[in-house]
Amino acid sequence: MENKVITVTSPLLPSLDDFIPYLQDIWNRKWLTNNGYYHRELEKALCEYLKVPYVSLFTNGTLPLMCALQALRITGEVITTPYSFVATTHSLWWNGIKPVFVDIDPETCNIDPDKIEVAITPRTTAIMPVHVYGKPCDTERIQTIADKYGLKVIYDAAHAFGVEVNGKSILEAGDVSTLSFHATKVYNTIEGGALICKDEKMKKRIDYLKNFGFADETTIVAPGINGKMDEVRAAYGLLNLKQVDAAIEGRRQVAIKYREALRNVKGVGFMEDMVGVRHNYSYFPIFIDAEKYGMTRDELYFKMKDSQVLGRRYFYPLISEFSTYRGLESANLNNLPVAHKIADSVICLPMYYNLNIEAINHIINQIVK
Numbered sequence: 001m002e003n004k005v006i007t008v009t010s011p012l013l014p015s016l017d018d019f020i021p022y023l024q025d026i027w028n029r030k031w032l033t034n035n036g037y038y039h040r041e042l043e044k045a046l047c048e049y050l051k052v053p054y055v056s057l058f059t060n061g062t063l064p065l066m067c068a069l070q071a072l073r074i075t076g077e078v079i080t081t082p083y084s085f086v087a088t089t090h091s092l093w094w095n096g097i098k099p100v101f102v103d104i105d106p107e108t109c110n111i112d113p114d115k116i117e118v119a120i121t122p123r124t125t126a127i128m129p130v131h132v133y134g135k136p137c138d139t140e141r142i143q144t145i146a147d148k149y150g151l152k153v154i155y156d157a158a159h160a161f162g163v164e165v166n167g168k169s170i171l172e173a174g175d176v177s178t179l180s181f182h183a184t185k186v187y188n189t190i191e192g193g194a195l196i197c198k199d200e201k202m203k204k205r206i207d208y209l210k211n212f213g214f215a216d217e218t219t220i221v222a223p224g225i226n227g228k229m230d231e232v233r234a235a236y237g238l239l240n241l242k243q244v245d246a247a248i249e250g251r252r253q254v255a256i257k258y259r260e261a262l263r264n265v266k267g268v269g270f271m272e273d274m275v276g277v278r279h280n281y282s283y284f285p286i287f288i289d290a291e292k293y294g295m296t297r298d299e300l301y302f303k304m305k306d307s308q309v310l311g312r313r314y315f316y317p318l319i320s321e322f323s324t325y326r327g328l329e330s331a332n333l334n335n336l337p338v339a340h341k342i343a344d345s346v347i348c349l350p351m352y353y354n355l356n357i358e359a360i361n362h363i364i365n366q367i368v369k
């Protein structure tokens with residue numbers, strides 16, 4: 001095969017021909033940011049597409065997490081997962097909240113509901129789970145625990161754009177959910193993100209918080225931040241929304257080919273679709289059992305790299321291993337055996353809507369011996 005590098009992801013891009021009239025219109029309006037026309041249009045379009053009542057756009061996927069914690073007045077300790085992108089835990093740290101790590105379920109890689117209750121202390125105020133790889137958390141069990149102890153639930157749904165369970169958006173779970181529209185995600189606005197909530201009052205509060213706390217020209221209601229999305233990226237987002245279903249279908253086809261090829265490879269595990277779930281195929285993780293496969297995860301990872309196939313070890317290292325967090329009691333290896341085992345065995349294979357069959361075969365050939 002030629003020496004072309006196969007990257008782990010490739011962004012969904014609107015056509016330039018389609019984008020230029022939008023840019024022309026923005027230039028004509030001369031309204032570049034602060035809840036402009038395209039900003040409002042994209043919030044409306046996302047409510048419809050995602051089947052949710054309220055969407056607040058943000059300039060990235062980290063700020064809605066930080067603002068959610070402010071809006072819900074979360075303090076003390078928050079129970080979360082070490083198996084995620086660092087932004088999840090960083091949002092707690094920036095709010096002066098102590099993260100408490102709980103181990104994950106080996107089947108879904110999401111926080112293990114069985115292990116949440118023992119981690120609750122009098123200082124616990126919320127749970128922050130992540131729908132890792134877009135696989136839905138056990139939202140019912142998490143809500144039952146939250147209700148029993150009077151805790152808020154904030155879902156980091158950065159991977160879960162468009163995911164539905166029995167026809168209902170996964171974003172309806174908990175008090176609020178957040179999305180990332182970063183270039184590497186299923187749906188992107190280059191950089192961007194959103195907060196999804198269920199009542200108008202919360203939406204209003206979030207919109208104040210992302211605009212420095214301004215309620216009107218002279219009133220500041222809270223110590224807000226600047227999290228606003230601009231018109232150019234909102235317009236780009238409107239165009240990308242039109243092709244995201246086709247992109248998800250393209251990803252599904254890639255997942256089908258990977259599964260066919262890897263089904264009978266000893267020591268290579270992967271995730272199947274869940275019954276009743278509309279998946280978005282945001283990632284395709286494989287899990288290497290070194291003993292059965294005859295090669296460690298890292299040996300395979302570097303072998304793939306030598307053949308120009310760039311997988312990613314998502315999520316390795318665990319968040320609990322980073323210097324900021326490793327001193328926490330809950331970061332102890334003994335508290336997180338499943339997360340460590342998964343982090344040491346995972347490789348996310350290249351996954352994007354237009355990954356072609358030659359590339360897929362080349363990737364598979366590196367894994368199938």
Ligand SMILES: *Cc1c(COP(=O)(O)O)cnc(C)c1O
Binds near residue numbers: 061085087088158181
């Ligand atoms: C991408 C991501 C974020 C952060 O999103 P940005 O848009 O990059 O700020 C947060 N949490 C998870 C799980 C992510 O994958």
